[in-house]
Amino acid sequence: MTTTASEAVRSEFEHLFTAYGLPRAIRSDNGTPFATNNGLFGLTRLSAWWMLLGISLDRIRPGHPGDNGDHERMHRDIGGEIEGLISGGLLEQQAALDLWRNTFNCERPHEALNMRTPSELYKRSPKHYDGTPISITYDGSMAVRRVRPSGGIKVHSNEIFISQSLAGLDLGLRSIENDRVEVWFAYNYLGFIDLTTEAFVATSGRSERLSPCIPATA
DSSP states (O other), rough: OOOOHHHHHHHHHHHHHHHHHOSEEEEEOTTTTTOOOOSGGOOHHHHHHHHHTTTTTEEEEETOOOHHHHHHHHHHHHHHHHHTTTSSHHHHHHHHHHHHIIIIIIIIGGGGGTBBBBHHHOOOOOSSOOOOOSOOEEEEEEEEOOOOTTEEEETEEEEEEGGGGGGOOOOEEETTTEEEEEEETTTTTEEEEEEETEEEEEEESSOOEESSSSSSEE
């Protein structure tokens, strides 16, 4: 691609999801446009969209490409077999990559797959992509708040910052004990609001994906 802008990358993922269905999770590194060093769980507009579709975020540890070793090995093979060896422009380079991809997936046996090819094991996801949900239906006991362009929501007439990556999207709020309010985004528990300090406290590490009691529906 010529750009890593979220909207451009999202368009490509829409084509992929339409062709192959939705995955349970997407593993990525911590770079643009998949993640950011700032903000709630490193969310970007792209990864927030994945969550809206019910996809879990599976990020490798920063500075540990070995966590995605199979993928890195594939890139090493591409580099060794194609990089610098193909003459011509973009069309010639792409043609060589298309041929390499077919060989890798359909012809070359893989030791890690007991000498089978990826195409022998691949199955399309049974979860179809029907477009982005236009709304999120939360449990009836929850209040719904739309995130403002500033990244905040109104609670008791006060604006509490959550994340700009969720701007324009609806969150579900559920009151619990000790003046606390749980904050949910689709299937994901994000943390809680402490009403005594009027501050949002994110759950440690990453969002917790629980049972689908809060469905995202079109």
